[in-house]
Amino acid sequence: MLVVNYNTESYICDLLQDLLAQTLPTDQWQVVIVNNSRNDQLQIMVRRFQSLLSCTIIQSPQNVGFGRAMNLAAEHAQGELLLLMNPDMRMLQDDYLEKLLEHAQQNPEFGVISTQVLDDDGQDVSTYHYYEFGQTLGYDNQICWFQGSLMLMDADVFTKMGGFDTDFFMYCEDVDLCYRLKKSGKPLLKYEALKIYHYGGASEPSRGLDFYLKYFKSRWLFAHKHLTPADFQALLENQNHKAKNRVRFYGVLRLLSQHYVEKYNKNLATRIIITKIQTESADWLYQK
Missing domain, CATH: 1.10.10 (Arc Repressor Mutant, subunit A)
Known part of the structure; x- marks a missing residue:
């Protein structure tokens, strides 16, 4: 699991607690967190989990943005699959990771897999059938992209695609990656049976x-x-x-x-x- 921190330490603490309650054994996954914040709060908070799960913290030299930080996390990940997650996610099903892994194994040619991502109103905000400004770019009546708050990818595919485009500091890097995957012929798959909660806007709550x-x-x-x-x-x-x-x-x-x-x-x-x-x-x- 790859997570980027930018003043979201309390959310990451809740997420790690949720991960420990998952039915998938902890020896089958690791957490890699890139710290875009210049403080030691994350290090202090994660210490309590060090004996319970594999958690690696990578300190970025500055706030390098979401995409660059995720690329950095992927470089340090050891698994064959990468679960890209926002820090403000909460697990709603104890077998979420186990079922997600099974679905990936049943669909080995996938580009990205996502699930339902629920907001405060219980609405699924994971999936979009158009790109920016209402464009479909030739992919009418199809899933065009998944919200980057929850994306499962094969590590080799992520590397071959060059990861996130680093021209994007924050926002739309998920749109861009999904579009490039579709152009390469890799399908975007939605696993409707699974749900996860996304608080949203934790790292940037202001909308000015x-x-x-x-x-x-x-x-x-x-x-x-x-x-x-x-x-x-x-x-x-x-x-x-x-x-x-x-x-x-x-x-x-x-x-x-x-x-x-x-x-x-x-x-x-x-x-x-x-x-x-x-x-x-x-x-x-x-x-x-």
Whole structure:
């Protein structure tokens, strides 16, 4: 199991407790955690589990983002299968790992396997049938990608794919990897019988303008990588026109009610990003 920590030590503690309750024996799996936080809280917390399970902590030199950290964790993993997990997951079934392993063994040619990932409302948020901006990129009526909070992959396949694309600091690296897997002919499989809970947003709970600038930058990076230049330009113009009108509209409404602040921030972030692409070129999207 591969986990990235960024100020999520308490969630990792709960996750490790859940893993110890699994029916799959602890000698059949290991946990590799890349620590993107510059403190010793994770080391202190994990000590209590050292005699109970195999847990390796890799200290990154700085916050290198989600994809780079997962790639680093994969380099230190010893198993044939990699279970990529967010730290804020909670097990709902004691035989989750055992059943997931059985399903992988029954479907050896899989690209990615995911299960139901439940949010606070009990809704499954694991699966998406379109890419960024509603694009299907030729994969109509199919699973296009799985949320990166829970992805099972063969270690060799992960390596051959080059892991996560490190141009993505955070967000959309899961979309990109799943798209590349589909292009390579590897299927995305959903195991509906299993469920896991995802708290969501543990490492970045704020949803202000800064969040949307980071998130939308990754969305536009994905679009630039995988759309034709003509389609990318058309998307820019379409989204810019919509965002320009919405910024004016929600800019007024947000003065009347806090309910509209988030919508204003989303559209303002879109306008800022598109303006930078138009004035500095799309190369700006690749800057960390």
